[in-house]
Amino acid sequence: MQLTHSYESLQHQVEQLQTQLEQSDQEKKQVADHLSRLLELLPAGVIVLNNQSEVIEMNPSAKKILGDDALHRDWEVVMRNVFLSRNDAGELIAHDDSIYQLSETPVDQTKNRILLIHDVTSARRLQEHVNRHQRLHSMGEMAASLAHQIRTPLASALxxxxxxxSSQLDDVSRKKFADKALRSLNHLESLVKDMLQYAKGGKGSDKAIELQTLVSELQHGVEPRIKMSDSQIRFNAFVPGLTVMGDKDALITALQNLVNNAIDIVGSKAQVEVTVNKLPNKRVDIVIHDKGPGIETERLEKIFEPFYTSRAKGTGLGLAVVRAIAEAHGGEVWVKSIVGFGSQFGLRLPLMGEQ
Incomplete structure (x- = not known):
């Protein structure tokens, strides 16, 4: 009797387990069906590679991108047949100029791989359109600002x-007017020079430049401005043999702009110091230090923006040009300032080779 009861209980448990297994199988089938439908409808391509990098599965979107004949073929061969190159962002460029983004993930405890590929052509074209619109908008603002700034020195020169x-003008007054006209024309030249340098992007050539040569030419280039403003400039000694790669004329322009900026902030009789500091991460700082009034914290975030200036005769492009040149050379420009104690502007550049 007890054995019969135990058998019936066991049979009942078996029936319950069978029912649960059937439910579980049904749920798994439903999940599998849902996943299959998702893969069918997914706009991105899903590719499964085996441990020999052969394509063993593809969803319809992947077949549309790669072609039906990609199945059971080596992935590298498929890549060479379908895609022409990669862009700077690592995205794949097809023969029809379509742009695709590829990502990969391994499958658990197997050597299979799942690849996800999707078409980003429309997004990239839209981004290009937005960037172009922003550039045109920026150029319009620059042109308007430049025209406004040119008008004043041009009117003065005229x-x-x-x-x-005038027959009533004596030689002393004539020379005075000539000097003023020349200063206005020099201001115009400075505006145009900065605008061209900014538009060029900060770099025109790529050659090895010794910092000793760079600093020596800077010293020669700023000498007239130093004398005119009755200022003093000191060039501190630094480790010899340091070399950077880039456009020497552009770097001279950037450093001259920093020296001129220091003089402009002080006004006259400025004391400027130039220091070259070798940094441990194969970089070098060329630092321009003045003992002027300093710059307020709220202005520090704006001074490198194009056409931002607090001076009536400022071009508003000098420091923007410095930043453009620094970034074009793989470097950066930085500033530290304390109101009442002066400012430090640094041009940070990567050094060549093992230095």
């Missing part, structure tokens, strides 16, 4: 030149 042919 005024002084128009007075110079």
């Amino acid at each position: 005024l002084y030149v128009s007075q110079m042919d």
Whole structure:
């Protein structure tokens, strides 16, 4: 009797387990069906590679991108047949100029791989359109600002030149007007020079440059401005043999802009110091230090923006040009300033080779 009861209980448990297994199988089938439908409808391509990098499975989107004949073929061969190259972002470029993004994930405890590929052509084209619109908008603002800044020195130069042919003007006054006209024309030249350098992007050539040569040419280039402003400049000694790669003329322009900026902030009789500091991570800082009034914290975030200036005769492009040149050379420009104690501007550049 007890044995019969135990058998019936066991049979009942078996029936319950069978029912649970059937439910579980049904749920698994439903999940599998849902996943299969998702893969069918997924706009991105899903590719499964075996441990020999052969394509063993593809969803319809992947077949549309790669072609039906990609199945059971080596993935590297498929890549060479379908895609022409990669762009700077590592995205795949097809023969019809479509752009695809590829990502990969391993399968648990197997050597199989799952690849996800999707078409980002529309997104990239939209981004290019937005970037182009932003550039055009920025160029419009620059042109308007430049025209506004050109008008004042041009009007001054025309005024002084128009007075110079007066018969009532003595030689001293004529020379005075000529000097003023020349200063206005130099200001115009500075505006155009900065605008061209900014538009060029900061780098025109790529050659090895010794910092000793760079600093020596900087010393020669700023000498007239130092004398005109009755200022003093000191060049500190530094480790010889340091070399950077880039455009020497552009780097000279950047450093001259920093020296001129230091003089402009002080006004006259500025004390400027130039220091070259070798950094441990194969980089070098060329630092321009002035003992001027310093820069307020709220202005530090804006001074490298194009056409931002707090001076009536400033071009508003000097420091923006410095930043463009620094970034074009794989470096950066930085500033530290304490109101009442002066400012430090640094041009940080990568050093060549093992230095």
